């Protein structure tokens with residue numbers, strides 16, 4: 001029998017607001033355990049949450065960028081469940097009136113045609129803390145730093161039919177979240193994670209099969225592998241005459257298999273009720289309009305502009321716009337050196353090579369974002385040679401040195417003033433009578449030789465063009 005895989009995703013993304021959703025604590029990743037907490041986010045009785053307006057703005061931005069309707073009358077609800085990383089024993093979320101509904105993201109479907117993945121809803125909620133198992137003491141510790149970090153949950157309809165479609169959808173979604181500045185989507189830090197709902201059915205069937213859910217997946221590779229495995233597992237059960245059980249499963253990427261965690265809960269198991277501590281949020285039309293008008297340039301628009309206005313090749317543009325981190329560096333660098341094509345060449349050449357060599361990705365770039373621009377300016381103005389520029393960039397990449405200071409301190413600058421160059425060149429002419437005569441006799445190669453001698457005498461610290469100019473002037477006198 002032929003089977004069709006049906007997949008829907010619930011994606012959680014941590015927002016890059018500076019403050020948590022209901023208190024003033026920082027959202028910064030890491031930090032000593034339980035240092036980014038206060039009475040509110042640690043769930044002390046008698047405290048009251050105050051909504052961070054930025055979270056609403058980011059949710060509206062995401063909704064607009066994913067073609068959603070924005071709900072003007074919003075409410076928060078309590079989702080009740082006990083878990084040690086959730087000190088209040090309930091999570092403030094949105095069940096009845098989510099902020100965004102009925103959107104879609106366009107992907108390339110299985111057949112190569114463009115297709116829409118519908119977005120059922122996007123809602124705002126707070127993140128829970130983290131449980132850390134301590135093998136040494138054989139106990140579990142709780143770190144509440146993540147408690148109250150704002151999240152958006154983006155729920156798709158079950159519109160995807162293969163692992164490739166899922167990865168395409170996630171790639172698009174990540175690009176939207178990054179370009180709108182809503183989230184950094186650092187998957188290894190858990191700021192983008194997906195729950196994969198998957199079922200299989202006979203090809204052509206209209207009814208859905210029983211689905212399982214794989215929770216908190218934070219790597220594209222693992223998601224693709226888990227989908228292949230889970231689809232086959234369900235097909236095998238059906239082929240053997242069995243029934244798929246609705247449950248939550250955990251994907252074990254190291255062993256390449258999934259196992260049952262618990263039976264899947266439905267909304268009613270959480271006994272949701274309206275959050276009494278927060279008033280309704282009324283979003284005016286003007287606010288939505290102003291967010292729409294100030295929406296940052298998204299990937300496709302940027303790509304088009306780079307090609308049409310900056311004259312960058314399409315292939316290069318694709319490589320840069322694939323990562324918001326490369327985009328940011330490219331724009332900063334172009335702004336400083338005023339030569340976008342040259343900036344792009346340095347990024348795609350030197351930078352990508354360094355990233356590759358060190359096994360890093362663009363999001364790991366941690367040098368000052370003005371450094372590359374400064375290096376290019378020095379090269380283009382003839383203050384340092386291209387080779388020196390590359391060496392300085394290596395130093396910037398590895399140690400985040402200030403390029404101008406580094407060049408000055410290590411005396412790497414080129415000498416181009418005639419007063420300094422002339423005596424050295426005159427000296428070379430005096431010592432190479434034979435070559436000088438050959439040149440005067442019409443032998444062009446002799447000139448190259450003399451330039452080489454000058455560069456050697458100057459230890460490569462002069463622009464070759466300038467040396468050639470002075471040399472010719474002296475010879476042709």
Ligand SMILES: [Zn+2]
Nearest residue numbers: 023025038041
């Ligand atoms: Zn707090």
